[in-house]
């Protein structure tokens with residue numbers, strides 16, 4: 001096949017805009033690029049590098065001639081439209097949660113299971129959730145070396161994980177509290193200044209606060225995000241019995257999801273051995289010189305490819321265990337970069353046909 005034609009579906013969104021940048025960086029690899037979004041955005045002109053491309057409304061005809069489509073849409077819209085594109089022969093890489101746990105849909109993080117890309121009976125490949133993708137490159141490397149058995153995770157997730165709406169809400173809330181000083185910034189005064197309207201989209205004020213709820217409520221008091229970390233990690237790593245406990249928390253950060261992890265292994269592990277493994281792991285940047293204040297932080301992760309890991313410590317009370325801190329740009333490795341890496345694997349496969 002000549003160069004594959006690519007569509008970004010949801011090209012006007014937070015993830016879609018970074019997808020456009022990644023395609024522009026790698027422009028020579030791809031044929032025609034189409035940009036799709038809702039009818040609200042039809043006719044808008046968007047840039048992909050130097051090219052100006054007119055956004056089309058999502059329709060079945062818009063997939064004519066498309067080989068690979070990056071779907072960057074809300075769950076319910078993906079649920080309806082992914083099968084339409086896949087039925088037309090398009091290889092779909094979908095970032096919604098809708099297809100991820102379907103046994104006939106591979107869930108791919110190229111640092112862990114690139115081979116799964118070519119087993120796609122429904123023509124659909126799922127991109128994992130952004131919290132999970134921040135963990136996988138480190139976990140995959142540590143698992144191969146030491147055999148991962150258990151992990152306990154607490155996340156500190158950015159507002160942009162909720163898309164355009166989340167990012168705009170954080171900036172708007174920050175503007176509202178800018179005048180508060182000293183004790184005036186405490187507790188109910190923040191709520192008073194923000195008012196009820198500012199509970200959306202996080203369910204509570206985010207600025208000067210943290211919200212221990214990401215996603216919808218599920219059985220047993222878990223949230224959908226916490227279950228995604230567990231179920232998607234198991235599927236990508238090929239470890240169906242991996243024991244996972246996760247608490248997901250939204251924090252007033254614009255971009256960059258952080259996670260504090262305690263991981264237990266089948267084999268003995270030391271900090272030095274883990275450093276050695278992680279230094280050679282694809283998609284992992286070891287940022288670990290704590291005495292000089294060098295450790296991963298979301299502020300430094302923005303726009304960075306891959307994931308960062310630091311604060312690696314031997315657990316004091318748990319044998320064969322490490323504690324560490326992982327950060328990744330939730331829109332980059334957590335979404336667009338992973339999808340782009342996956343598309344490159346598909347393109348290499350199509351080129352052989």
Ligand SMILES: NC(=O)c1ccc[n+]([C@@H]2O[C@H](COP(=O)([O-])OP(=O)(O)OC[C@H]3O[C@@H](n4cnc5c(N)ncnc54)[C@H](OP(=O)(O)O)[C@@H]3O)[C@@H](O)[C@H]2O)c1
Nearest residue numbers: 010012013014015037038041072073096130161163164335
């Ligand atoms: N943000 C993250 O960190 C992140 C990370 C991993 C995965 N994801 C997933 O990636 C997907 C996109 O997220 P996002 O953060 O980019 O969201 P977003 O900023 O809200 O963008 C949503 C996109 O979907 C389009 N859209 C909405 N309804 C549509 C409809 N009925 N028909 C056609 N297009 C429609 C929007 O087009 P208009 O502009 O025309 O409305 C926009 O381009 C979601 O499934 C999300 O869960 C997000």
